[in-house]
Amino acid sequence: MDPLFQFLLRLGDNTLVLGHRVSEWCGHSPVLEEDIALANTALDMIGQTQLWLGLAGEVEGKGRSADDLAFLRDAWDFRNVLLVELPNGDFGQTMMRQFLFDAWNVTMLGKLMKSSDQRVADIAEKASKEAAYHVERSGDTVVGLGDGTPESHARMQAALDYLWPYVGEMFASDEVDAAMVKAGIAPDPSSLRDEYDALVTRVLTEATLTKPDSKYAHKGGRTGYMHTEHLGHLLTSMQWLQRAYPGAKW
C-alpha cells in the first residue's frame, strides 16, 4: 500500500471515528452548553475527516471518495488508533479521551503545517486552528473536573487510568512513518512525545490527577492488525444505510 495513502487514512480515520463517538452525545449531555460545544467538536472532526479522506482517495487514484472510504471499508482496513474507538463511558471519560487525543492532534498538526506536501500543509493549517480550540476546551474541562468535587476527581482519575494504556500507540513508528519522514511529509510520531508529555503533564497536574506509571501501550489500530471489539459495532451503525442500499444517492 502506498505509504502516503496509509498515512492519510490514519489521520482521517482518527477524526472519523472520534467525531462519530462525540456525536453520540448529541441530546444527552450534562447541560445544554456542553451539548452545543460537543457538537461543534464533532462537526470539526467530521470536517477534518472529509479533507483527510478526500485527499487519501485522490492519492490512491482509484476514484474512491471520502464517503466511499468512510462507509465502504471493513474494520481491518481502518487505520485509527485504538484510543478513539473506545466507548464514550461517562462524560469524564469522553472528555479525557478527547483531551488525550486533542493534545496529540494539535502537536501533530503544528508539524504538518510545514509538510513538504502542500495539500497536507493546507489541511493542517485549517485543522490546527480548530484543534487549538479543542485542546483548550477539553483541557479546561479535565482541569475543572479533576480539581472539582471528590466524585468528579475520582471519576476523572478512573478515566485517565483506563485510557492511559492507549496513549502510547499515537507515538509508535513503523515503515509508513519512516517513508513520510524521508519525503519530508510528516515527522516521526515518536519525536512528538516530549512536547505532548509537557502539555499533558501541565494539565493533569493542574487537574490534581496522577499520571499512571505504566508504560504499557495497547496497539493494533493504526496498522489495522487488531482493533478493539468496539469498532465493529460503531461501523455497523455508521455504514448500515450505505451497505443495505448499495449505489443509492443520499
Place this chain on the structure above:
Amino acid sequence: MSNEWPLWEIFIRGQHGMSHRHVGSLHAPDAEMAIKNARDVYTRRNEGVSIWAVEAAHIAASSPEEKGPLYEPSNTKVYRHPTFFDIPEEVGHM
C-alpha cells in the same frame, strides 16, 4: 438541591467594527467558561470576532419607572442630531 451555574449576559462585536452588542445569555461556572460557551453557542455562524461575558447579577439596569426622567430630556435636544442643521448643498458633504 440546585447548584445551578450562574447566568451570564453575552455581548459580541461582529466583523464590521460595530460596538459589542447584547446577543443573549447562557450559564457557565466561571467567566472563562462563559466565554468559551459563548463562542460555541453564539458564534456558530461566524457572527463575531470579540466576546464579552458579564455575570447577569452584576449588571445594573435602569428601571422602567425612571424612563421619563432618564430619556425624555433628550427628546427636546434636537440640535444633537445632524439633520437639525440646514447646510447649503454647495458647501458639499459634511
Place this chain on the structure above:
Amino acid sequence: MYAQLIKTARSGITPRDEMTDQEREFQDRIDRNEKIEPKDWMPDDYRATLIRQIGQHAHSEVVGQLPEGNWITRAPTLERKAILLAKVQDEAGHGLYLYSAAETLGESRDELVRLLHEGRMKYSSIFNYPTLNWADIGAVGWLVDGAAIVNQVALQRTSYGPYSRAMVRICKEESFHARQGYHAIMQMAFGTPAQKQMAQDALNRLWFPAMMMFGPHDSDSTHSEQSMAWKIKVKSNDELRQQFVDQTIPQIEYLGLDLPEPGIKWNEERGHYDFSDPDWDEFMDVIRGNGPCNVDRLAARQKAWDDGEWVRDGLMAHAKKKAAKLAAE
C-alpha cells in the same frame, strides 16, 4: 405547535371595564404594539402564561433533539451527518435561547427542567413519534420544522420583548432546517424505488402528527382568547394549520409522492386546500403521556440530567475554588 394547549392563567378574557388602571395601561401598550420588557409591570397571569408557553417551547426544542439525534450515527454520508448534527445542535441552541427568555421572567432553567422531568410541564406532541427510516429525517425538517416556522414567524411579533427577540434569532437560524429536510427527502423521492418508498412512508406517518402540532380547533381551544389579547399568541391554531397545508401540498406534488390522506382537495371557493382532521383522541392520548415515545423521551432527558449532575457540580466546585484562591491572593 411547539407550545400546545397552553392554559392561560386566567379563564376567559377580562373586559376592559373590569381592569384596574394598571391593567388597562398595560393592555393599551400591547394594543399599540409596544414590547413588554422584563422589568416592566405586568399582570401576574401574563407572566405565568408566558412562563408556561416559553417553557414548553424550550422543552420542545430540547426533547426535539432526540428523534433526529436517533439518526446522527446512521447518517448515510459525511455531509448528511454534518448537516444533521449542525441542525440538532441548533435545536439545543434554540432551547437555550428560550430558557434564557423564561429566565428574564424570574423562572430558573433548573426549575423549568425539574417541572419537565416531573411531568408537570409538557413539550410538543410531535416529538413523541418515532423516526423509523432515514427519510423521517428529511420529513422532520421539511414538515415539522416547516410547521414550526409558520408559527414562529408569527411569534416574532409577540408582545414580550425577550421572547420576540429569541424568535427573531431562531427564525433566522431555522430557515436552513426546512430546506435541508426537503433537500434530503427530494434526494430520496427521486432516488431508487426503496428510497422512494421510505419517503412515502415517512410522509404518511408524520403528516397527521404534524397537523396536530398546531393544537385543537379554535372552537375547542378554550385558552386562546386572553393569550391573543395579550399577543402572547399571535395567530389562531386553525389559521396557522391552513397556512401550513396550503404551502405544503404543492411541495408534496413536486416530489411526486402520493398525498398522505384522501381528504386533501383544492377548494376553489375558499381558495384553500381542504383536509381531514387528525385523530384528536390520539392527540389527547399523546398529550396525556401515552404516545409511542413519551416514556422513552422523558427517560432519556432525565438520564442525561441525572448522569450530568456530577459534571455540573464538579465544574462549579472548581470555579468556586479558583475564585477563592484569587481572592486570597
